[in-house]
Amino acid sequence: EDQVTQSPEALRLQEGESSSLNCSYTVSGLRGLFWYRQDPGKGPEFLFTLYSAGEEKEKERLKATLTKKESFLHITAPKPEDSATYLCAVPNNFNKFYFGSGTKLNVKP
């Protein structure tokens, strides 16, 4: 069964306290793994796409990595404006996207 699981459900960090979010998947015909950021009351916004194990992408304080079974979103020295829900999604080979339930990140100043 195609499935995407994210952990933890919620994460509270102090400003500057680095951490990682996890996304594990069992999707047939993997065609990439996508990370999105969602702010309250808005639609998800695209962050990264990873296509093969070992690949890494960076954007400001965020770095996404991919293995054969999971992806990590590393947040280095986060700021309060990084507070959001982070979603990962995996499309199968019919372009159906499966989403995890998300990690709600709260960064306290």
Add this chain to the structure above:
Amino acid sequence: NAGVTQTPKFRVLKTGQSMTLLCAQDMNHEYMYWYRQDPGMGLRLIHYSVGEGTTAKGEVPDGYNVSRLKKQNFLLGLESAAPSQTSVYFCASTPVSGANVLTFGAGSRLTVL
């Protein structure tokens, strides 16, 4: 460039009423999707379309119907609304080829009393 536009943004219905949510995209994307988002359950696919005139069922299609008569529009219908359909609905689109990045609308919050 508007991207993906959803209307209405908010709606309150009584049980048994019907309504249609409209999604419009101006990016010439082939694929369009309707998701619902509930607390703790992430985004769940309701229906999707791989091109004009096509529709297909997603994970949670019961109680919903869709139509894609024009490439740029994807309509989601509720024939007889139920309280269990209270949710935030998101439309998304993606081109056939390329990075397959989903572009989302801002969402439509539906409450069924």
